[in-house]
Amino acid sequence: DTEVTQTPKHLVMGMTNKKSLKCEQHMGHRAMYWYKQKAKKPPELMFVYSYEKLSINESVPSRFSPECPNSSLLNLHLHALQPEDSALYLCASSQLGQKETQYFGPGTRLLVL
Amino acid sequence: KQEVTQIPAALSVPEGENLVLNCSFTDSAIYNLQWFRQDPGKGLTSLLLIQSSQREQTSGRLNASLDKSSGRSTLYIAASQPGDSATYLCAPAGAGKSTFGDGTTLTVKP
Numbered sequence: 218d219t220e221v222t223q224t225p226k227h228l229v230m231g232m233t234n235k236k237s238l239k240c241e242q243h244m245g246h247r248a249m250y251w252y253k254q255k256a257k258k259p260p261e262l263m264f265v266y267s268y269e270k271l272s273i274n275e276s277v278p279s280r281f282s283p284e285c286p287n288s289s290l291l292n293l294h295l296h297a298l299q300p301e302d303s304a305l306y307l308c309a310s311s312q313l314g315q316k317e318t319q320y321f322g323p324g325t326r327l328l329v330l
Numbered sequence: 331k332q333e334v335t336q337i338p339a340a341l342s343v344p345e346g347e348n349l350v351l352n353c354s355f356t357d358s359a360i361y362n363l364q365w366f367r368q369d370p371g372k373g374l375t376s377l378l379l380i381q382s383s384q385r386e387q388t389s390g391r392l393n394a395s396l397d398k399s400s401g402r403s404t405l406y407i408a409a410s411q412p413g414d415s416a417t418y419l420c421a422p423a424g425a426g427k428s429t430f431g432d433g434t435t436l437t438v439k440p
Binding site: 221223258259260261262265267272273275305307309316317318319320321322323324326 | 361362364366371372373374375376379381419421426427428429430431432433
């Protein structure tokens with residue numbers, strides 16, 4: 218099974234709301250990633266978790282707060298977002314190591330009003 | 331900072347043609363390079379991963395090559411089909427992260 222699942226598929230939120238995105242994998246991968254993708258642009262890395270610890274934060278604003286409660290689950294908590302944060306949020310996972318393929322979920326389409 | 335360029339940005343071909351997509355990157359200190367396809371509004375599907383020590387990798391009608399020293403990779407698609415229509419992204423990986431090119435949007439006409 219090479220599946221990464223993401224919920225919800227779509228999310229509409231106001232600038233004062235608090236919401237969370239969820240990502241799950243059961244492949245035993247120990248690295249998990251959040252990417253942001255704007256329309257007609259490539260994915261941009263936001264965060265990397267290795268062994269449930271945050272290893273890379275690409276200078277993402279604090280209104281995005283990642284969490285990795287266990288090796289299968291990755292959350293992205295959203296608070297006080299701006300309309301320009303509207304995008305497709307993609308989660309990925311991989312084994313650790315230089316030979317390993319990243320597997321992506323289908324994404325959550327976020328609209329901030 | 332790694333910069334990745336993909337040429338062409340868009341490509342339209344008739345069904346059955348063989349084609350080549352190009353990817354160049356500025357920092358050769360990579361440990362692998364991955365090619366993905368993305369259908370509109372969907373996530374990314376991994377096609378091929380080439381390790382830095384490899385020259386090429388094949389899967390079915392796809393063949394990817396890597397010349398790390400010159401910072402180039404190509405994706406060759408043989409006998410293209412309408413189902414191959416998608417955006418193709420290359421992503422060299424180094425220092426714990428991947429950097430994506432802008433992609434090549436391929437349209438294969440029946």
